[in-house]
Structures are given as C-alpha cells and as structure tokens.
Amino acid sequence: MTTAKIIYGTAWKKERTTELVVNAVLNGFRAIDTAGQPKHYNEELVGEALEILQNQHGIRREDLFIQTKFTSLGGQDRSKPLPYNPSDPIPTQIQTSVQNSLRNLRTTYLDSLLLHSPLSRVADTVTAWRALVALQDEGTVHTIGMSNTYDVRVLEQLERETGRRVQVVQNRWFEGNAWDREVCRYCRERGIQYQSFWTLSGSPSLLAHPSLRAVAHAKHCTPAQSLFRLAQMHGVTPLSGTTSVEHMREDVAAAEIDLEEELQGGAVREVVKLVWGP
Secondary structure (H helix, E strand, O other), rough: OOOOEEEEEEEHHHHHHHHHHHHHHHHOEEEEOOOOOOOOOOHHHHHHHHHHHHHHHHOOHHHHHHEEEOOOOHOOOOOOOOOOOOOOOOHHHHHHHHHHHHHHHHOOOOOEEEEEOOOOHHHHHHHHHHHHHHHHHOOEEEEEEEOOOOOHHHHHHHHHHOEEEEEEEEEOOOHHHHHHHHHHHHHHHHEEEEEEEEEOOOHHHHOOHHHHHHHHHOOOOOOHHHHHHHHOOOEEEEEEEOOOOOHHHHHHHHOOOOHHHHHOOOOHHHHHHHHHHH
16 A cells, blocks of 8 residues: 555546656656546556656656556446457456556556446446455555445445455545545544545635635645645545646645644634534
C-alpha cells in the first residue's frame, strides 16, 4: 500500500498523459493512478512517462507507486480496443487485462490493482475478486482493492467469501454522496486505504466554507490545500488530476501543512463534523 499522501490521477488526460505524468512526478508526486480502460485512460502513455522519468531523470520504477484497474465490459467503450476478450471467463479476462497493463506500463509488477467497479452480479464480483487474490498471491500485484463501491456489505462479502480483505477502496468523495461517510468510516476502522476522487471538483460549497477559508488564510495556503490536508489527517488519500504545474506543487505540499492546532478550534471542528460526522 502506498505511503504517498496524494496520488496523481490520469483519467481524461488523452494525448497529454505522458507530459502531465512526467510533470507530476518531477513536481513531487510519487503515486500514479490509471486503468485498463481506453475510454478514459491511456496506460501506454503512462508507461512512456515512466520510461522518460527513469532514463532522463533517474527516477526508478521502484520509487513510484503504480496503480491500475480491471474494467469490466460494462465500463468499457466497445468502439475502442478492449484489453481482453469479453467472451473469455472472468478470471481469464482479468489475467489478460493485467498482462496488457504490464506491457503498457513497461513494468513487471503492479503496486496496486483495483476492480474498477463491482460487476453486474454479486457472484461475478466474487469471482473477479478471487482472480485478484490469485494475482496477489503470485506476486504480480502487491495490493488489491475496489473502486466505485459504496456499500460496505460488498466489502464484507468479498472478505467473507474469499478470506481476503479489500485493501484499497477508491470512491467518489464529495458533497453529493455526503462524503461517502459509511464506507470511509468502515475503511478507517479496518486499516483499509481510502482513496478519494472528485475531492475538490465535487465539493464547491465546502471549498467556499468560511471556516475552511479562514484556516487557509491563517496558514497562508489555498482552500484546496486545506481540504486535502484535512482529508489526509482523517485517513483519506486524495487523487489529484490537475494539469497545472503550480497546482501540482501545491497539492503535494499540502501534506506538510500543520493543522493540529486548528483541529482543536471550533471552526475546523465544524468542517470536520460536516464531512465526517459527529
């Protein structure tokens, strides 16, 4: 599991993927998220960036945390080349997708592999999870998890059926789903890494909250940095997909902001209660 406090997300970057991943790492990111889903991601260009970083900047593969996903057919655009044969059994689809990801990313292992979402049937999700467990047992994948999973019963069932706990959950974390409070709490209590996306774009009213802005003013940082730091201090590892070099630096620097004193004050407690509950 990554010890990085923030992860660079590569969705929607298209032909700029290589340039942006290189910039993100050169500006402090050490964890990269992608997916075997040509609809929204370009793994090949992430792999190109990793090669540039190693050959031109001396940043080794083992110094980075690389996470990708298996995306089932329901999340794929069938007009684009699929990373597996959809008529194959689910375990074969996953094996094929992972081998394709390894080629794209120019690596021999993955630090983390997620199911991009539960499959349409519970039994199929369990079958897919067993395939991830097998990949972890053989050492191809170091950490396994789930994305877009908003019901703790799914996480509980996977562990009950296979004896292997989900180690990473990556979900939308925003005001529209009350910051996924139940799943967040479940992960925190069980030592599961909770990764958030839509952290900034999904919560404009939180970023505009007077208390958060007061903290940002007091700490000479941006409201976005304050939110990232509060999230990190409450067990959330945010993804950032910024295309701005300035924001890349700010997002990485958020981890160094000391909010311990502010957490004792009423204003910050108001924000914490709003997001994480009493």
